[in-house]
Amino acid sequence: MKGSFILEGAARLLLPWLVALSLVTFYRGHHLPGGGFIGGLLAASGFALIALGAGEGAARRALRVDPVGLMTCGLTVALVAALAGLFRGGGLLAGLWLPVWSLPLIGDVHLGTPMLFDFGVYLTVAGFALQVIFSLLEDAA
């Protein structure tokens, strides 16, 4: 299936911005609206646009990794983050935080296992959404 030339060009321009936006959304999600799920969907939407514009083959090439591989990585990251709390005695999913430090422009940085878990969600959701979209487009072709 071949989409339109304009959509393809626009999608290629938009892709880096959408991925960047998805990472920002993911990062601010711990204290403000946002988070891994919505971030993952945003990232997936960037590749989905390419798939609609230039076909799912082109989108797979742009993604470079297999969506299922993305899901696997995401699940592994989430599982490790969930287990970390268990080994430190706080129970499954218990949050462990690094000390807060500051960066110019971004401000205070909170890093910890809940964030890591959320990153796992980000990868899993992006992988799942893309896997579904790609296989639907493959069927339609």
Added chain:
Amino acid sequence: MSDATIIFLQLVIPVAGAVVCLATGRAPRVQRVCGVLGSIAALMAAVLLVARVDDAGVLAAQASGWAAPYGITLVADRLAAGMVLVAALVGLATAVYGLRDVTDGRLPWTFYPLLHFLLLGVQGAFLTGDLFNLYVWFEVMLVASFVLLTLGNGRAQLEGALKYVVLNILASALFLVGAGMLYGKLGTLNMADIAIKLQDPSEVALLHTSGILLLAAFGLKAGIFPLFFWLPASYHTPRVAVSAVFAGLLTKVGVYALIRGYTLFLSGTFEDLRSLLIWTAVATMVVGVLGAAAHFEVRRILSFHIVSQIGYMVLGLALMTPLALAGAVFYIGHHIIVKTNLFFVGGIIEEMRGSGELGRLGGLYRNHPWLAVLFFVPAFSLGGIPPLSGFWAKLAIVEAGLEAEAWVATAFALGVGILTLFSMTKIWMEAFWKADPRGEEAAARTGARKPLAPLVLPAAAFATITVVIGLAGGEMFAYAMRAADQLMDNAIYIRTVLGGLEGGVP
């Protein structure tokens, strides 16, 4: 190892198993080994849980240490722990049975990750102490089962999956509405907390709407009359390994939810619904067994028997005496083992003869007496022949029915038992006893073309378990009685969950 860790392990192992199986998808041999090893680890963890719970009574674990009713609570009482153990057993048997189908390329590599996800959903549903989490675990189980059901894409398979998917999504919507309304009224979804709030009788009247919605949702998953139509339409269509694990576990999760509901968070509405439940149970038994009588294909007959047997379990719940509940608990355990095994054997028959139609089968006893033994044990256990496990299960339900003076329901239970036996005899006569319709020569030529070991091993193991349960019925039934005592008196459950007590209370 702390009690909480043991409970978390039941969920962590399936996730880890699924992740490893996903990651090793490109190396099929490694994946198969990992798939089986994961199930073995899950089984060991489950044994640990049962041993600990039987000692301690009820164990509770709060994810990330948030106290109930605000956190994610996992609870293991004797019923939940027993179910976890049986589910892990079925998981291992299916993982071994699936080896053959996956090596042949008839099941894709996604089988093992999905099997572990399915088990994750099942174990989560057994262990959760929160109504909304129960919904989430149901959905985990459902999504995994959707994909498993459609592996292969045959026409009948798609059609069966269509009915399964649509009706189960509908049940999910009902569940969600019921849970949402319940939260609106009580402001909590922790099962123990709901039970406390409902001790005030003025709250109970408000509960009926959500109670009935939840009954419909659980009932549809369990396959009770008149909500069972998706079951016989879909269970005979997928690969055998898939339909065996479905037949064993999925409907029983619905029954488990009903038992948990009417002994805990819906217990206030039980008295008003008792007669409805009894008659539903009777109708489920009768319709299921009559449906089985009308069919002439092995897996279709077995599917209708799932429905019919669910009726016995619901009857045990509806009678609500310690003996009846123990009977229901014992029945669930026995039925999971026996029904999974029957599907295994049905699969071996299909594998050897290329069909499960009774008209095209025959002469199996003459050519493969070992297969006849493998079929005989679970089939006649299902029919309730002593001393196999099904006899004790039926005996307990019937005895409880007589004690509760539910004469009509008990009479139906006995009658359906006879019809079940008739149905099993039908398969026996047609598939095993009568002469092979293709003639002697053809019969002698076919047989095991390839090694059947992965198929026969789990079936033989389950047949052994059936005999052992039958012979050691007293031990097993004592455990079921202890589980039923906990169900009848939910105070310990509530205290363990809400009291924030470390460890269990005996």
Added chain:
Amino acid sequence: MNLVLALCIGILFTAGIVCLLQRCMMRLVVGLILLGQAANLIVFTGAGLTSGEPALVAEGAKVPPPGAADALPQAMVLTAIVIGFGLTVFALTLLNRARETSGHDDLDAFSETDRI
């Protein structure tokens, strides 16, 4: 607002059930989606509506301001939407495959598995 949402839920349920009862496969999917949305709305409104008071903890505070909306139904409805999204996507794929295999989208023709 409560009344409007109650009416919405009612309309969604009605429309969903009407669609589910049609023979056309596409309407079946639409019906399932509508029913899912109706269920989500019920969960969302379950604990009552609070407008303009998000359950966000202010900078430096430990608890949300008094009178803030109940955050739990929002969390639940988010989960339910996510799950509903997955289920809908799967149902769509499945119906699409079923239609391609059978070559039509009349649900009444799918009676093979009920045959005796």
